[in-house]
Amino acid sequence: MDALEALDEMNRLLGSTDGETVNTSMRLPVALRDAAALAVAQFGAAPSTTTMTAAALRHALETLVMETSLRLHYEQHPTAEPTLGEVALALAAQDGSPLADRPDLIANAAVAVAARRADADADDVLLWAEAQLEVLA
Amino acid sequence: MRSIVLDNEAVQALADPHSAKHRGVVAHLAGAASRRRRGRVVTAVVPTAVRVEAAWDRTAPSAAAINRFPVRDHTLDPPAADVAAQIQRATSTGVADAHIGATVRSLSSTDVVVLTSDPAEIAAVCSSARVTIVNV
Numbered sequence: 613m614d615a616l617e618a619l620d621e622m623n624r625l626l627g628s629t630d631g632e633t634v635n636t637s638m639r640l641p642v643a644l645r646d647a648a649a650l651a652v653a654q655f656g657a658a659p660s661t662t663t664m665t666a667a668a669l670r671h672a673l674e675t676l677v678m679e680t681s682l683r684l685h686y687e688q689h690p691t692a693e694p695t696l697g698e699v700a701l702a703l704a705a706q707d708g709s710p711l712a713d714r715p716d717l718i719a720n721a722a723v724a725v726a727a728r729r730a731d732a733d734a735d736d737v738l739l740w741a742e743a744q745l746e747v748l749a
Numbered sequence: 750m751r752s753i754v755l756d757n758e759a760v761q762a763l764a765d766p767h768s769a770k771h772r773g774v775v776a777h778l779a780g781a782a783s784r785r786r787r788g789r790v791v792t793a794v795v796p797t798a799v800r801v802e803a804a805w806d807r808t809a810p811s812a813a814a815i816n817r818f819p820v821r822d823h824t825l826d827p828p829a830a831d832v833a834a835q836i837q838r839a840t841s842t843g844v845a846d847a848h849i850g851a852t853v854r855s856l857s858s859t860d861v862v863v864l865t866s867d868p869a870e871i872a873a874v875c876s877s878a879r880v881t882i883v884n885v
Contacts, residue, residue, distance in 0.1 A: 675785040681817040689766040694776035702776040
């Protein structure tokens with residue numbers, strides 16, 4: 613099975629509405645299990661430790677699928693990869709932020725942030741741009 | 750939790766790497782991935798009536814590429830069909846847009862975003878729902 617086939621199968625499995633459950637032999641550190649039990653019992657973090665574990669696992673897998681699908685797409689279509697500034701602008705629009713109307717400010721913020729932090733993400737850019745907006749106000 | 754709903758134009762742009770709007774729609778999914786890395790729950794959904802309008806047949810070999818993006822179907826089940834019919838009657842919109850309105854109303858997300866090329870139409874079908882409409 614190659615990467616694309618694995619991704620397709622993961623997508624199929626994660627999109628399945630089959631609610632069948634299974635007991636697994638997955639081993640968890642005892643301390644982690646006990647901390648999760650306390651989080652559920654004392655802080656209502658989830659209906660049960662099983663629900664909490666399944667939700668965390670689903671979140672991690674869906675994030676991996678989303679990131680991998682984008683990475684493989686960029687490999688096949690390099691011009692489709694948005695810049696850091698373009699991703700930040702998209703998030704500003706989704707957030708309904710006034711920054712969505714300031715692509716110039718976001719583009720400059722992306723350059724400034726990326727120059728300081730190689731692993732910066734779009735929210736770092738938005739925070740920087742928001743600060744610039746405050747300063748300019 | 751945020752749900753990003755795609756309309757016909759957004760699907761068409763996502764499906765075609767040569768579309769002028771492709772990179773813009775991909776940027777929205779990349780933003781979703783970025784937020785997920787920060788622990789936020791963000792999902793992308795497509796109403797099935799939109800898939801019909803966009804001719805997105807998940808079983809077609811030509812759909813293999815777009816199928817890889819984790820965009821989940823929101824089905825037009827009987828309750829959704831009833832809501833969509835009410836929207837259609839009130840707005841005289843098309844079936845796909847009416848299904849978008851029904852989808853927005855049924856999502857449990859606290860935050861719903863619709864990617865569309867027709868903000869006015871989407872505003873009409875989502876009139877009673879809190880939604881952020883993004884022009885693509």
